[in-house]
Amino acid sequence: MIQPLRRSRPRLPAAERRRQIIDVTTRLIAERGFWGLSMQDVADGCGLTVPGLLHHVGSKDGLLLAVLDYRDEQDARALVAELGDAATVTPREICAALVRRNAGQPEIVRLFAVLEAESLTPDHPAHDYFEARQRRTLEGLTAALKEHTAEPEAVAVRIVALMDGLQIQWLRNPGEVDLVAQWEAAAAMLFADAG
Amino acid sequence: MIQPLRRSRPRLPAAERRRQIIDVTTRLIAERGFWGLSMQDVADGCGLTVPGLLHHVGSKDGLLLAVLDYRDEQDARALVAELGDAATVTPREICAALVRRNAGQPEIVRLFAVLEAESLTPDHPAHDYFEARQRRTLEGLTAALKEHTAEPEAVAVRIVALMDGLQIQWLRNPGEVDLVAQWEAAAAMLFADAG
DNA sequence: GTCTATAGGACGATAGAC
DNA sequence: GTCTATCGTCCTATAGAC
Numbered sequence: 001m002i003q004p005l006r007r008s009r010p011r012l013p014a015a016e017r018r019r020q021i022i023d024v025t026t027r028l029i030a031e032r033g034f035w036g037l038s039m040q041d042v043a044d045g046c047g048l049t050v051p052g053l054l055h056h057v058g059s060k061d062g063l064l065l066a067v068l069d070y071r072d073e074q075d076a077r078a079l080v081a082e083l084g085d086a087a088t089v090t091p092r093e094i095c096a097a098l099v100r101r102n103a104g105q106p107e108i109v110r111l112f113a114v115l116e117a118e119s120l121t122p123d124h125p126a127h128d129y130f131e132a133r134q135r136r137t138l139e140g141l142t143a144a145l146k147e148h149t150a151e152p153e154a155v156a157v158r159i160v161a162l163m164d165g166l167q168i169q170w171l172r173n174p175g176e177v178d179l180v181a182q183w184e185a186a187a188a189m190l191f192a193d194a195g
Numbered sequence: 196m197i198q199p200l201r202r203s204r205p206r207l208p209a210a211e212r213r214r215q216i217i218d219v220t221t222r223l224i225a226e227r228g229f230w231g232l233s234m235q236d237v238a239d240g241c242g243l244t245v246p247g248l249l250h251h252v253g254s255k256d257g258l259l260l261a262v263l264d265y266r267d268e269q270d271a272r273a274l275v276a277e278l279g280d281a282a283t284v285t286p287r288e289i290c291a292a293l294v295r296r297n298a299g300q301p302e303i304v305r306l307f308a309v310l311e312a313e314s315l316t317p318d319h320p321a322h323d324y325f326e327a328r329q330r331r332t333l334e335g336l337t338a339a340l341k342e343h344t345a346e347p348e349a350v351a352v353r354i355v356a357l358m359d360g361l362q363i364q365w366l367r368n369p370g371e372v373d374l375v376a377q378w379e380a381a382a383a384m385l386f387a388d389a390g
Numbered sequence: 391g392t393c394t395a396t397a398g399g400a401c402g403a404t405a406g407a408c
Numbered sequence: 409g410t411c412t413a414t415c416g417t418c419c420t421a422t423a424g425a426c
Contacts, residue, residue: 049411
């Protein structure tokens with residue numbers, strides 16, 4: 001009568017489990033930020049216990065970094081798919097594509113909006129990530145704008161600022177603010193002298 | 196030998212103590228957000244125990260609302276002092292005054308930046324406050340723009356978005372981004388057709 | 391107005407079995 | 409790969425003395 005009975009629970013392969021963990025965590029951080037995130041909630045959302053969750057990500061900080069790494073990878077993939085890696089695309093087209101993509105995934109946008117603000121303080125585990133991300137974005141955009149305007153750096157700052165600001169208003173009131181339309185209208189002035 | 200010995204500790208009057216609590220809390224929320232705020236840290240910063248702190252604010256939510264109420268009061272006072280309540284002031288001047296004031300108090304700006312993002316979720320204790328605040332701001336600005344542009348509402352959205360976005364970049368890199376200068380330059384395009 | 395004492399959880403993380 | 413059990417810490421809040 002001794003039952004061999006191994007594995008009454010699913011025991012997903014590590015890669016799939018990791019993917020599930022990242023999905024759940026993305027949703028929860030968007031709702032509550034990193035400081036408001038609890039490992040218990042993530043574990044529950046995955047049908048795991050907390051030690052089970054920690055087996056995959058090591059620590060709470062590790063969990064956050066896993067989410068950000070995954071986003072980088074996805075974003076890079078998506079942008080190449082949409083635009084090709086062509087050098088013929090204008091900065092304005094790049095921005096428009098980005099806004100269109102963001103308009104379709106409010107959860108991700110919220111993830112970044114919350115973490116961007118939270119991580120302003122130097123002891124936030126994503127502080128360095130967001131500092132590097134902002135520098136990379138501004139440098140890339142500045143370079144792309146060089147041949148189109150006299151003040152590429154200042155224009156780049158304005159573009160990023162406007163995108164971030166519009167996203168916040170859109171997230172707070174998705175029904176009333178049309179992200180893509182607002183951006184197109186705003187872009188008309190921003191790119192008045194640029195391409 | 197029986198000592199009457201009452202009050203070995205300061206025992207500040209309630210109003211002063213409340214003011215101190217709000218100051219300390221403002222700094223801590225700017226650093227960690229509301230979810231990351233601990234009553235213990237606030238109490239320590241005031242030289243109080245946690246129950247002593249709770250005596251003044253009732254609960255953690257009450258503490259947050261006290262901070263926001265106080266900010267509303269201060270901001271209204273400051274804006275009237277700077278501009279008078281005159282109807283002769285243009286929207287552009289109002290915005291410029293606001294940006295100049297913000298440039299001098301990064302801690303307060305950070306408080307709002309963090310709470311604005313955190314409070315996107317409906318169960319955040321400041322959710323309603325920020326929703327009302329955004330609506331009030333947009334309506335006021337839209338009204339002020341009515342005589343200056345054909346699309347006052349859309350321009351108002353852009354103005355708010357740009358101010359919020361510039362502030363984030365400035366907060367992350369105060370040395371490299373000059374908030375006032377960036378705003379002046381951006382305002383030149385935003386108000387191209389408006390006053 | 392502030393304290394001590396304490397209730398009653400939730401937290402992140404580790405050890406070790408299976 | 410996932411579990412149970414547990415550690416030690418932190419958390420908000422209440423009761424009641426002074």
